[in-house]
Structure formats: structure tokens, C-alpha cells
Amino acid sequence: MTKARWHITRDGDTLTLSRLATARFDVSASTVLPDGARAAMAHQVRQDMWRALQGLRGFAPAVEVRRQEGGLHVTAGGQVEGRFAKGHVEAAIQEVLDNPACRARWVRYANRGRAVA
Template sequence: MPNTWIVEQSETRVLVTRRKPVRWDVSARAEFPPCKALRLAHQIRQDMWRELQKIKGFCPAVEVELGEVFQVRAGGRVARHVHPLASEWVEDLLNSNTHRRRWLAYAKART
């Protein structure tokens, strides 16, 4: 499948999604320290996809609002039935210390 990710970047926001308009059927929020927002968004998207690919019709999206502290919203659209625990799974992922350390190390790397 070709890389068909939609990436929108501005001075205040980064969005990575597969479809527009973004629909947040499943979502969770977390704060992150400033870093390379696009790299952070892609890392979260990848791990979220790995976690939620069991949900049929899941289309991930990650939005990073830039500021002194980055506000991240992760989740996305679900084409079929939304699993009642899906948002909780995303929240658990965003709060996983192991994932956060890896994402931030990558997003702060000098490449």
C-alpha cells in the first residue's frame, strides 16, 4: 500500500491522518514536553495502529497542539462498531512509560 498519510503542519499544530475530515470516534489525550512534533505524531500513530488494528475499520489520527507543553490527541475513525474499551486502550498507550520514553527519544534525536 502506498504511503497515503495526510500531514498538516502549522505554527501551532501537526496532524497525521489517513482521511479527512478527521473523525474522533475513539480518542484520548496526553501532554508531552516540546520535541519534533511530526516525529512524535508518527511514532504514536504506529504504536496505536499496532494496538488497535484488531478493531475492524480503524483509521488512526494523531494531532499535536504545539505550546510550552504539547497537547496530543490520538485516536481516530472506526468504520464499524466502536469497541467500548478502545479509548481506554489509547489512553493506556499514551500513558505507557515505556512507549513515552521511546517516542521522546526518537522525537528529540538529531536527525
């Protein structure tokens, strides 16, 4: 079995992690998190979003992390092939992004190895 490959695109202060070569956001939700390593944050958000939506047929996750104003603006979502209830899926993504336990774990992971001032 081969390891899943993820596409990472960097454009200035924006990093996009996607399953497909070109990220498309048919569904999305956003949040702001404290500053940290963008790639680490994107992988963690993607992982939890996938756990919540793995039953969504034709779903290709994508996460965009943009460093702005001392924080990370995170947009999570992705591409969905076929019919789906957009409002329901976006609410599920927002629920993941608003989960206090997930947020704390993402921030810890994205800041591991950094000196604390």
C-alpha cells in the same frame, strides 16, 4: 505494493497526521509530552496506537499534536466505521499514551539530532 500515504495538516502550532484526508476523532485519548518535533512524535504515537488497535475493523488512525506551554499536547484516536465499544477502545488508546516505555521512546525520537542544553 505501494507505500502507505499519510496526510499531514499544519495549522499554526497544531499538526494533524491522519490516514484519511480529513481527520475525524470518533474515539480519542490525550496526554502531554515534553516539546519535540511534532511530525516525528505524531508518527511514533500513530505507529504504537495502530499496533494496539490493528484488530479494530474500520479504524483509520489520526494523531493531533499541538505545541502549547512548552510541551506537546497529543490527542490520539481516529475514525471507526461500524459498531465498536467506545469506552474499551479509548481505554486502549489511553493505555498506549500512558505507557512509560513508549513515552520515553517517543520523546527520544522527537528530539534526535537536537542539541542538549
